[in-house]
Amino acid sequence: MNRTLGGDPLNIATYLFEDDGRMPNNPDLPAIHYAGAFRDDPLGAEAKLNRNNWRNSWVNGVFAYHHYHSNAHEALAVLKGSARLLIGGENGQTLEVQAGDVLVLPAGTGHKKLGSSADFSVAGAYPDGMRYNTRTGEPGERPQALEDIRRVPLPDRDPVFGEEGPLLTYWSRKRS
Template structure:
């Protein structure tokens, strides 16, 4: 028997003149998708060609990647993340939740449990940069966000995953 699809939520964020966010693509959150096996998060991402992976936390300041999309999977603990910049959304995340952030999406850890950790990865193993909304980075960042290709696979479900339908342009 096939496991049912988890609850999926999407969030769209406008450019706030500091954090550009993504004008085309929403954030996609898979609620509890890996709750029964959060320790396998990184290997599942890698199998689905989301590589250049790591396990750590989320910075406690607004930042974004203008040259790559990013998946974050909560391996352990819980946190409140702010997505989309200062005027964005505060989202509680728990072990097994998976967030797919399109290039340009601001994210920041507001609070977390002591054991909070996430696995991160990028489609096709892309390299990623780190932007904070500093003066001067914006023109380059906007150009880079527009050039980031859509991923060929969903980080959890591969070639048939819901991300591919949600992110159709």
């Protein structure tokens, strides 16, 4: 899907991953990569996420081990640098991200950093400022994690575009 932001074309890609036995991923909602969403002001991305009701934000990096959040969806806006991220578990998709990109991960989607530039940093944020957990795919956490994933509500706003963004279309099949 192509869309514009500030007059520039924006490339939006989606990825749907199956449960791999360790990373549950999300059975219904695709991960969304907004390449270049904030290319003109990557350092302003966190504030824009917050204005679009994706809050409880932080700035740091991405763990270099597989993990996921079973109780919240997550938006990752690349503020500086670049990285190679593996999403969807060991057999998932490797994405190259750079300053200005946004990656939206539905609850349960595995992700880890494979490598990055020295200055790589991201802002993470969650719909309605939800609190998030961090799961690593241990067998004992799985039953509760699967239940948590099913219960996570859909956001009412796209983290990049707000009230009329593509996330609302891509994730609409679960909307009531």
